[in-house]
Amino acid sequence: MHGPQLRVALVQQGVWDMPLESMPLASGYLKAMILEDPELRSGTAVEICNFRGRVTHGEMAHRLFREELPDLVGFSVLGWNVRAFGALAATYRQLQPDGWVVFGGTHVSGQAERVFRLHPEVDVIVNGEGELTFPELVRARRDGRSRHELDDIAGISFRRPDGTVVTTGDRPRIENLDIIPSPFLTGAIDLLDEAGNFRYDVALIETNRGCPYKCAFCYWGGAVGQRVRAFSRERLRAELELFGKLGVHTVVACDANFGMLPIDLELVEDLISVNRRLGFPRAFETSWAKNKSKVFYEIVRRMKEAGLRSSFTLALQSLSTDALDSMRRRNMKVNDWRELVEWLGREGLDCYAELIWGAPGETVESFLRGYDELAEHVSRIAVYPIMLLPNTEYSEQKEVHGIVALRGDHDDFEYVLAHRTMTFEDNARMQRFLFWARVVAENAVLRHCWLPLRRLAGWTQSEVLDSLADWIDTTPAPEAAPLREAAARAHGGGAPAYAAAIGYLFTEQAGRTALERWWGEAVSPRLDAEHRAFLDEVFRYDLLTQPVVADQEALVEEVAGRGYFRRAGVTFSHNVPAALALMRAGQEPDLGPDPTCLDLYYRSGALNAVRSTNHEEIVHFMGEPRPAGAAF
Structure with missing residues (x-):
C-alpha cells in the first residue's frame, strides 16, 4: 500500500456530454457508507471521480492515475461505460499489480463468467446492492487479504488463482434503507462548484427501492421483482430542504413507480412546503407508477396547485x-x-x-x-x-x-x-422512423401542429414524420445535409446522432430554415386552401415557441426568481393559442383571420437540456405566450 491511508477511488461516468455534470449518486452512497464507519473512516481516503459522457479514456486515466495510485478502484458499471472501465482496469493493473478492481452495477451483476472473460483485470464483481458489500471489500483490502480468498463476503463473485469463478451466497436486500447515510447530508457528494453554484444538471434522489412487476425487457423488476422498501420521510425531507437552500431547480426521483404509495404523497407535500418557504425546487421528474391510483391523482392535483412542473x-x-x-x-x-x-x-x-x-x-x-x-x-x-x-x-x-x-x-x-x-427489413425501415419520432416529436421540436394537421388535413403523426424523413432524404437543400448525415449515423451512432440533429434544429438558424423549407415544399402545398393560412401560422407558432438557447433576445428582469428571454410584439394573422386551446377541448374554433399580437417568454438556461437531449427538461423551456404588453 502507499502511505498511511488506504486510497479508494470510486468511478462513475454519465451517458452523454452535458454542460453540467450528472450527479454520482451510486458512488455517493458507497463513500457515505465508508465515512459512516469509524474504523474505515480513519484509515481510508475516498475520492469520487465523476466523468462526463464524452471524456476520452486518456482523460480519465490521467485524472485517476497521475498522482498517488489508489489501492482499490470501484467502478459503477452500466452498458455505456463498461468498455471504457474495462480499458481503465487494464491500465490500472499495469501500474498497480497488487491493486483491486471492483465492478458493480446492473450491467455486471450476475454476469461474472462473461465479465471476467472479457475483462480479466477485474478482481471482484458485486452482485445486487453494494452499500453493505463494498465496505467489507474495503476492509478486506485494508487487512491485506488475498483478492482470491473472499468466500466469507456475501453478494460477490471473484476468481481463484487458477481462474475458477466463485460466487458467494446472495446478500439479503437492505430492509431498512436509512442505514445508508445520505450522501448529501453527510457531504459525501460535493454539491457546489468553485463559484458556489449547484454543480449538477438535476438533483437525484431515491425515495424507495424495488418494483413489484416482472416485465420481460426490464432489469428493474424483471430480474428482481420484489416488494418496495422506502427511505424515511424525515431523511427525504432533510434532503429536499438542503436542495431548496442550494437553489436546485429540478429534483429527479430514481424510483421505478413513484406515485404508487401514500408515502409518495408525503414526499410531494414536503417538496411543496420547501418550495413555498425557499422558492426551490421548482420541478419534479420521476418514473411514474404504471398503475395510476388515487395517490397519483392527488399528487398531480397538489403539484398543479403549487405550480411545480413535471412531465x-x-x-x-x-x-x-x-x-x-x-x-x-x-x-x-x-x-x-x-x-x-x-x-x-x-x-x-x-x-x-x-x-x-x-x-x-x-x-x-x-x-x-x-x-x-x-x-x-x-x-x-x-x-x-x-x-x-x-x-x-x-x-x-x-x-x-x-x-x-x-x-x-x-x-x-x-x-x-x-x-x-x-424481419431485418422491417427493422431497418423502422429505425428511420424512430430517429425522426425521437428528434421531432419526443423532443418537442414540433408540438402544436400535430392536432390541427390531424383534424383539418387528415394527416396522422407518423405520416407527418415520414413526410419530413422523405424530404430530408431527397432534397438538394444544403440546410438538410446535416440532418441527413445524422439520420444515417443513428442506427450505429446512438446518442451522438440524435443529439446532433436536436442541437441543429434548436440552436442553428440553418436547422430552422430546413424545417421551413420542408413545410413550404412538402406540407403547405398539400393543404386545403380553406385551412392553409391557419395551419401555416400554427407551424410558425411552433417554431417561434422553441426554446431560446442563447442570448438572442433581451433578458427581462427575473420573474419569481427566474430569468427569462422575451420576444415582444410578435404578430400572427390568427389567434393561434386560443384556437389550439379550443381544439384541445374538443371544440371547433373560428379559423378565419384574427390578427393577434403576443409577447413570448422563454425561461433562460435551456442549453443544458438541449445538449443532453433531455426531453423531460426541454419542455420546461418552451415559449409561453402573453398578450402584448401584459404582465408575465
Whole structure:
C-alpha cells in the first residue's frame, strides 16, 4: 500500500456530454457508507471521480492515475461505460499489480463468467446492492487479504488463482434503507462548484427501492421483482430542504413507480412546503407508477396547485396485445390510459408516453397503428428500440422468441435486429422512423401542429414524420445535409446522432430554415386552401415557441426568481393559442383571420437540456405566450 491511508477511488461516468455534470449518486452512497464507519473512516481516503459522457479514456486515466495510485478502484458499471472501465482496469493493473478492481452495477451483476472473460483485470464483481458489500471489500483490502480468498463476503463473485469463478451466497436486500447515510447530508457528494453554484444538471434522489412487476425487457423488476422498501420521510425531507437552500431547480426521483404509495404523497407535500418557504425546487421528474391510483391523482392535483412542473409519463411500451403478452404487461392497468390522458389534458398538464419498438409479437403495422392511436391523445411519444439487458427474460430466452441481436458499436447493449414477427427489413425501415419520432416529436421540436394537421388535413403523426424523413432524404437543400448525415449515423451512432440533429434544429438558424423549407415544399402545398393560412401560422407558432438557447433576445428582469428571454410584439394573422386551446377541448374554433399580437417568454438556461437531449427538461423551456404588453 502507499502511505498511511488506504486510497479508494470510486468511478462513475454519465451517458452523454452535458454542460453540467450528472450527479454520482451510486458512488455517493458507497463513500457515505465508508465515512459512516469509524474504523474505515480513519484509515481510508475516498475520492469520487465523476466523468462526463464524452471524456476520452486518456482523460480519465490521467485524472485517476497521475498522482498517488489508489489501492482499490470501484467502478459503477452500466452498458455505456463498461468498455471504457474495462480499458481503465487494464491500465490500472499495469501500474498497480497488487491493486483491486471492483465492478458493480446492473450491467455486471450476475454476469461474472462473461465479465471476467472479457475483462480479466477485474478482481471482484458485486452482485445486487453494494452499500453493505463494498465496505467489507474495503476492509478486506485494508487487512491485506488475498483478492482470491473472499468466500466469507456475501453478494460477490471473484476468481481463484487458477481462474475458477466463485460466487458467494446472495446478500439479503437492505430492509431498512436509512442505514445508508445520505450522501448529501453527510457531504459525501460535493454539491457546489468553485463559484458556489449547484454543480449538477438535476438533483437525484431515491425515495424507495424495488418494483413489484416482472416485465420481460426490464432489469428493474424483471430480474428482481420484489416488494418496495422506502427511505424515511424525515431523511427525504432533510434532503429536499438542503436542495431548496442550494437553489436546485429540478429534483429527479430514481424510483421505478413513484406515485404508487401514500408515502409518495408525503414526499410531494414536503417538496411543496420547501418550495413555498425557499422558492426551490421548482420541478419534479420521476418514473411514474404504471398503475395510476388515487395517490397519483392527488399528487398531480397538489403539484398543479403549487405550480411545480413535471412531465407525467405513460409507460405503455406497446399497444399491441401480442407484444404486451410477451412483455408480461397485458394485465397492467397502465393499458387503460385514455381516461388518464383526458384528465391530464383537462388539468392543462404536460404528458408524454413511452413506446418500445421491436418487442416480440410486434409488427411494423401494429406498431405504427398503436403509435398513431396514442398520438391522437398525446403527441410527445418517446420511442426506443428494444434492447436485451442482462438478467432479463428477453436476454435469457432469446431462442424462445427467435431473437437475433447485435452488440452496440460504442456500448455493451444487445440491439435486437430481428425475431419471429420482425424481419431485418422491417427493422431497418423502422429505425428511420424512430430517429425522426425521437428528434421531432419526443423532443418537442414540433408540438402544436400535430392536432390541427390531424383534424383539418387528415394527416396522422407518423405520416407527418415520414413526410419530413422523405424530404430530408431527397432534397438538394444544403440546410438538410446535416440532418441527413445524422439520420444515417443513428442506427450505429446512438446518442451522438440524435443529439446532433436536436442541437441543429434548436440552436442553428440553418436547422430552422430546413424545417421551413420542408413545410413550404412538402406540407403547405398539400393543404386545403380553406385551412392553409391557419395551419401555416400554427407551424410558425411552433417554431417561434422553441426554446431560446442563447442570448438572442433581451433578458427581462427575473420573474419569481427566474430569468427569462422575451420576444415582444410578435404578430400572427390568427389567434393561434386560443384556437389550439379550443381544439384541445374538443371544440371547433373560428379559423378565419384574427390578427393577434403576443409577447413570448422563454425561461433562460435551456442549453443544458438541449445538449443532453433531455426531453423531460426541454419542455420546461418552451415559449409561453402573453398578450402584448401584459404582465408575465
